[in-house]
Amino acid sequence: MEIVIDPKSGFCFGVKRAIEMAEAEVKKNKTLYCLGEIVHNAEEVTRMQQLGIRFIDRDTFLTLSDCKVLFRAHGEPPETYLHAREKNIEILDATCPVVLKLQDRVRAAQLENPNTRVVIFGKPDHPEVIGLKGQVENPVIVQTLSDVEQLNLDQPISFFAQTTSDKQVYAQMMACLRQRIKETGLPNDFFTSYDSICGQVANRGPWLAGFSKTVDSLIFVGGKNSSNSKVLFEVCRQHNANAYFITRASELAELPLSLAGRVGISGATSTPSWLIEEVAERLRELERL
Numbered sequence: 553m554e555i556v557i558d559p560k561s562g563f564c565f566g567v568k569r570a571i572e573m574a575e576a577e578v579k580k581n582k583t584l585y586c587l588g589e590i591v592h593n594a595e596e597v598t599r600m601q602q603l604g605i606r607f608i609d610r611d612t613f614l615t616l617s618d619c620k621v622l623f624r625a626h627g628e629p630p631e632t633y634l635h636a637r638e639k640n641i642e643i644l645d646a647t648c649p650v651v652l653k654l655q656d657r658v659r660a661a662q663l664e665n666p667n668t669r670v671v672i673f674g675k676p677d678h679p680e681v682i683g684l685k686g687q688v689e690n691p692v693i694v695q696t697l698s699d700v701e702q703l704n705l706d707q708p709i710s711f712f713a714q715t716t717s718d719k720q721v722y723a724q725m726m727a728c729l730r731q732r733i734k735e736t737g738l739p740n741d742f743f744t745s746y747d748s749i750c751g752q753v754a755n756r757g758p759w760l761a762g763f764s765k766t767v768d769s770l771i772f773v774g775g776k777n778s779s780n781s782k783v784l785f786e787v788c789r790q791h792n793a794n795a796y797f798i799t800r801a802s803e804l805a806e807l808p809l810s811l812a813g814r815v816g817i818s819g820a821t822s823t824p825s826w827l828i829e830e831v832a833e834r835l836r837e838l839e840r841l
């Protein structure tokens with residue numbers, strides 16, 4: 553068996569940065585709260601809890617005062633910053649620079665033209681989308697092409713996407729809007745769109761499709777609650793009939809996996825490199841048995 557670790561696996565730079573900020577802080581200051589899970593990966597969250605980081609939900613955050621709280625890479629709406637100021641909560645802001653830039657653009661779209669309706673392609677309850685929604689008045693969230701087909705065209709539209717959205721679906725939505733605007737006889741500048749999908753996510757799919765074909769079987773390591781993991785595993789499955797999804801190394805023993813040929817290991821942008829290495833080590837142990 554030859555084990556091949558995907559050279560592009562591991563955290564995206566936004567999550568890596570947030571985790572490094574949390575690690576550095578908890579070394580200096582024993583109590584650090586983090587609002588929400590720092591990454592959609594239970595193994596990494598457990599590791600961070602062992603370092604002393606306390607993960608809290610929004611309700612708990614609202615009860616805190618005079619402490620330090622990390623805002624993760626997904627970003628927060630303005631009301632979260634306001635609450636922190638009022639309760640003397642020091643913020644360690646790990647919002648990803650890509651998300652911050654997107655929040656700025658969303659705000660600017662409505663500031664420049666108050667009559668503009670901001671439309672965001674994303675999941676309404678995703679933390680990044682909650683952060684984006686809070687930047688403007690009355691944004692509309694769309695999840696499917698049919699949502700876009702039903703959009704009211706009574707106001708100019710500024711169209712954005714959650715950074716982890718599907719690029720192809722976003723392109724279809726933009727094409728649909730352009731067509732509807734043309735058919736209605738509205739001016740071309742009635743609709744403005746922004747390429748707000750993060751390259752760190754968008755490029756991982758095509759790369760994984762290629763990587764999956766170079767190995768005989770593929771172990772994909774991801775979080776059960778990570779939508780990015782589910783999408784990327786589907787890509788692997790389409791290009792390699794022997795692709796398996798696991799969340800931790802101990803699950804390897806249950807797989808109908810042949811320990812022969814080239815065995816690839818990869819993961820989502822939320823899968824830590826140490827977990828990928830642990831899976832590789834367990835594979836080597838299984839081969840020795």
Ligand code: SF4
Nearest residue numbers: 564566648650715750
């Ligand atoms: S996926 Fe992109 S936007 Fe999201 S945290 Fe990672 S680097 Fe930032």
